[in-house]
Amino acid sequence: MHALSPDTMADPAHAAEPHSASVPAAASTLCQRLVAEGLGTALLVAVVVGSGIRAQQLAGGNVALALLANSLATGGGLIALLLALGPVSGGHFNPVVTLSAMVRGALPARDAWRYGLVQMGGAIAGVACAHAMFGEPMLAWSAQSRTGPSMWWSEFVATFGLIGVAIGTGRSRAGLVPFAVAGYITAGYWFTASTSFANPALTLACALTATFTGIRAIDVPGFVLAQLAGGLSATLVFHWLLRAAAAAAIAPTSGD
DSSP: OOOOOOOOOOSGGGTTSOOOTTSOOTTOOHHHHHHHHHHHHHHHHHHHHHHHHHHHHHSTTOHHHHHHHHHHHHHHHHHHHHHHHHHHHOSOOSHHHHHHHHHTTSSOHHHHHHHHHHHHHHHHHHHHHHHHHTTOOSSOOOOOOOOSHHHHHHHHHHHHHHHHHHHHHHHHOGGGHHHHHHHHHHHHHHHSTTOOOOOHHHHHHHTTOOSTTOOOGGGHHHHHHHHHHHHHHHHHHHHHHHHHHHHHHHSOOTTO
16 A cells, blocks of 8 residues: 655666656755655555545445545545655655665665654554544554465565556656556555555554554564565666666667
């Protein structure tokens, strides 16, 4: 379930490429970027948890219908938040996206850890926000079991694909990153056994909701490790793939 859009690798082969939505605007101060990341993560989690509560209330026990409603609301909310806040902070809303940007040299380490902290805080605030709207306790431990090799592999695949889609789209069609990322996350609800959390901040937050989108606290470490592994793997693979493509594009054609 979610997270967002890495940016262009800072190297000469890509100097002429447009930056994706996750490259912070040069005019944004660090304070503005941190507020945007915290607010965006909070609103994203509120969308995920709140739509899950509403879907469960209205679906009459039909889990497929509830999941459909939850996935569509998440995809729509993600597009809106990326378009609104991406130009300020880069629209990460996800520690794995931030880690990927740092590994690729697009975000300094001194800023990356601050991004991670506000994302975690924003995610918890988002749960409390959703609970307040539906009369739930502010925070409540989830009893929803999500563990085992199939779940961990699902989170690896979901996060690998998320980072890959964001990097690849950001290199070629930067303006479409919000739609590509949201489309992938919406699909991830359905093609993964875990419903595609793909975001450590969201995963932690969902341990604090005893509702449709919850996960037991004891299951959180397995998800987060799989997400980190998937995100880092995608960063390395797609950086290699796209560097090769860029080199081929600028190489002189023989026989001319």
